[in-house]
Amino acid sequence: MSSSDEHMNLLYRQIIMDHYQHPRNKGLTGDPAYFTVHLKNPSCGDDLSVQVRLDGDRVADVRHIGDGCSICCSSSSMMSELLKGETVEQALATIEAFKHMASAEPYDADLLKEAVSLHGVAELPARVKCATLAWIAAETAIRRDAQQADEQLTRQPAAAAAPQRPAGQDETRTS
Amino acid sequence: MNEDKLKEILTCKSIDPAVRLDFPMLAVKSHGQPFAYLNNAATSLKPKPVLEAMARYYQEYGSSVFRGVDSIAYKATQAFEATRYKVKDFIGAKQAESIVFTSGATAGLNLVCHSFAAARLQPGDELVVGATEHHANYVPWQQLCKQKGARLVLAPNNERGEVTPELLESVMTDKTRLVAVCHMSNVMGAVNDLKALAAIAHRHGAYLVADGAQGIVHERPEVADWDVDFYAFSAHKIYGPTGVGVLYGKYDLLESMPPMIYGGEMIDVVDVADTTFRDPPYRFEGGTPPIAEVIGLGAALDYINSLGYCCMQQKTLQLCKRAVRGLQQNPNVEIYNPDNYFSGIVSFNVKGVHPHDAASIYDREGIQVRAGHHCAQPAMRWLRQNATLRASFAFYNNEEEADRLVTATKKAGDFLDVFF
Numbered sequence: 001m002s003s004s005d006e007h008m009n010l011l012y013r014q015i016i017m018d019h020y021q022h023p024r025n026k027g028l029t030g031d032p033a034y035f036t037v038h039l040k041n042p043s044c045g046d047d048l049s050v051q052v053r054l055d056g057d058r059v060a061d062v063r064h065i066g067d068g069c070s071i072c073c074s075s076s077s078m079m080s081e082l083l084k085g086e087t088v089e090q091a092l093a094t095i096e097a098f099k100h101m102a103s104a105e106p107y108d109a110d111l112l113k114e115a116v117s118l119h120g121v122a123e124l125p126a127r128v129k130c131a132t133l134a135w136i137a138a139e140t141a142i143r144r145d146a147q148q149a150d151e152q153l154t155r156q157p158a159a160a161a162a163p164q165r166p167a168g169q170d171e172t173r174t175s
Numbered sequence: 176m177n178e179d180k181l182k183e184i185l186t187c188k189s190i191d192p193a194v195r196l197d198f199p200m201l202a203v204k205s206h207g208q209p210f211a212y213l214n215n216a217a218t219s220l221k222p223k224p225v226l227e228a229m230a231r232y233y234q235e236y237g238s239s240v241f242r243g244v245d246s247i248a249y250k251a252t253q254a255f256e257a258t259r260y261k262v263k264d265f266i267g268a269k270q271a272e273s274i275v276f277t278s279g280a281t282a283g284l285n286l287v288c289h290s291f292a293a294a295r296l297q298p299g300d301e302l303v304v305g306a307t308e309h310h311a312n313y314v315p316w317q318q319l320c321k322q323k324g325a326r327l328v329l330a331p332n333n334e335r336g337e338v339t340p341e342l343l344e345s346v347m348t349d350k351t352r353l354v355a356v357c358h359m360s361n362v363m364g365a366v367n368d369l370k371a372l373a374a375i376a377h378r379h380g381a382y383l384v385a386d387g388a389q390g391i392v393h394e395r396p397e398v399a400d401w402d403v404d405f406y407a408f409s410a411h412k413i414y415g416p417t418g419v420g421v422l423y424g425k426y427d428l429l430e431s432m433p434p435m436i437y438g439g440e441m442i443d444v445v446d447v448a449d450t451t452f453r454d455p456p457y458r459f460e461g462g463t464p465p466i467a468e469v470i471g472l473g474a475a476l477d478y479i480n481s482l483g484y485c486c487m488q489q490k491t492l493q494l495c496k497r498a499v500r501g502l503q504q505n506p507n508v509e510i511y512n513p514d515n516y517f518s519g520i521v522s523f524n525v526k527g528v529h530p531h532d533a534a535s536i537y538d539r540e541g542i543q544v545r546a547g548h549h550c551a552q553p554a555m556r557w558l559r560q561n562a563t564l565r566a567s568f569a570f571y572n573n574e575e576e577a578d579r580l581v582t583a584t585k586k587a588g589d590f591l592d593v594f595f
Contacts, residue, residue: 044548
């Protein structure tokens with residue numbers, strides 16, 4: 001291993017530990033404008049909730065809370081930081097890039113910024129699901145929220161009958 | 176476990192270290208190091224005599240059981256039925272007809288739940304379950320209570336993880352119909368005194384169902400003497416193959432139970448509109464059974480008998496004690512069951528390190544332990560942990576492996592190493 005590799009690895013470790021010990025955007029809100037997805041890895045006990053608020057075609061905010069290993073928790077924190085502010089299209093591309101990185105497929109590292117620090121999980125197949133859990137939750141939240149927004153839009157003429165999103169709705173799915 | 180039994184274990188002869196050669200898996204390398212298998216409470220390794228007995232069946236007399244009149248089929252049937260008698264002797268049952276082959280402990284417990292208990296549970300009745308049971312001995316009863324409008328009552332544990340007679344007595348009422356407890360907890364390694372618990376259940380007019388999956392490995396059951404009504408176990412935890420297990424039931428109770436799986440070999444007369452069924456145990460063994468696996472289970476019991484059950488217990492206890500003593504030297508380790516050596520199980524956590532992070536460190540060191548909730552979320556709640564690490568020893572492990580566990584645990588804090 002070259003000294004620059006060693007330097008990068010040291011940096012990556014610091015990034016992971018920093019997110020693990022000081023998670024960004026942590027904690028859920030009761031605001032009904034957020035779409036919540038709760039995911040678990042039932043076999044290992046990782047348990048994560050991700051909240052997304054869309055503003056038009058932009059991911060206005062991402063919140064998360066969970067219980068899991070260093071990889072699961074740091075990955076969730078990085079995800080929240082990275083996706084916040086992206087357009088829906090950008091966010092989905094970033095999520096795709098992360099999933100590719102975790103499964104050792106070609107990916108666009110530029111999209112992932114700090115999250116490339118987790119590239120090592122690709123070599124530990126048993127831990128891939130720890131790293132991807134938050135991203136899958138975010139993807140589900142974004143897609144479902146965007147879909148509901150579309151539905152509401154198309155039903156606009158019958159505004160009185162348009163479905164209102166119930167407060168604190170929670171899509172629970174296990175992976 | 177009582178003092179007399181412990182004394183007997185400690186004074187029996189030591190196991191020959193050469194037993195390790197009987198287990199091909201012990202020659203495997205993992206991450207360039209000898210594979211240290213410390214996950215025996217999940218499943219055991221299989222000795223050559225078991226593998227050879229199964230291969231012999233497939234290679235020399237592989238045919239279906241019961242159905243043929245030729246000599247090869249007869250040989251298969253004989254070998255298959257021989258296991259029933261070996262199991263009967265091994266667990267101290269009165270008759271071989273009390274031994275039902277199932278796919279494992281889970282299937283056995285579910286059979287009791289759906290075929291026996293469902294017919295006896297009325298709305299308002301109570302069903303008592305140990306508070307830290309494995310999901311296989313918890314969820315079936317929980318769901319049955321939901322269906323029947325019955326009340327699921329948890330029997331508390333003491334701090335060692337045991338359901339003591341006093342604790343069971345404290346939750347029994349005249350509405351209790353059935354008590355389901357494990358012989359040994361797969362998380363805490365605590366042994367329940369099934370004889371005492373069965374007596375209490377019976378005094379209240381209830382039945383006692385025991386999950387023996389973990390217990391049969393560490394304390395030989397005496398089902399007739401203990402007077403338990405049902406006892407379920409899996410072959411794979413006791414050095415036999417996966418895919419087969421046993422449900423022991425008192426014969427008159429088995430006779431009262433309808434079959435749950437209809438098919439070949441479990442019938443008596445099939446008429447156009449109705450069918451009569453064979454007597455137990457065959458009534459519960461519809462379809463072609465796992466023949467090679469049943470024969471493998473028989474070989475596993477022969478193997479255990481030839482080594483001496485007591486010698487296996489002694490070695491397991493010594494190794495677990497060594498590991499616990501070593502881990503106790505580490506100030507960052509919290510052990511949840513420091514006194515249950517005979518189970519071979521040590522459940523613990525390393526401060527500040529999530530069990531999955533730690534497990535990757537063990538993996539890199541060539542050690543397999545279990546990290547997670549161990550299919551016992553109720554037990555995790557009881558421990559107030561989301562997950563734990565569990566190292567579990569068998570008689571074929573050695574002191575070096577126990578020490579490797581202790582050494583690797585010191586490195587658990589470097590968990591990110593595995594990613595770089």
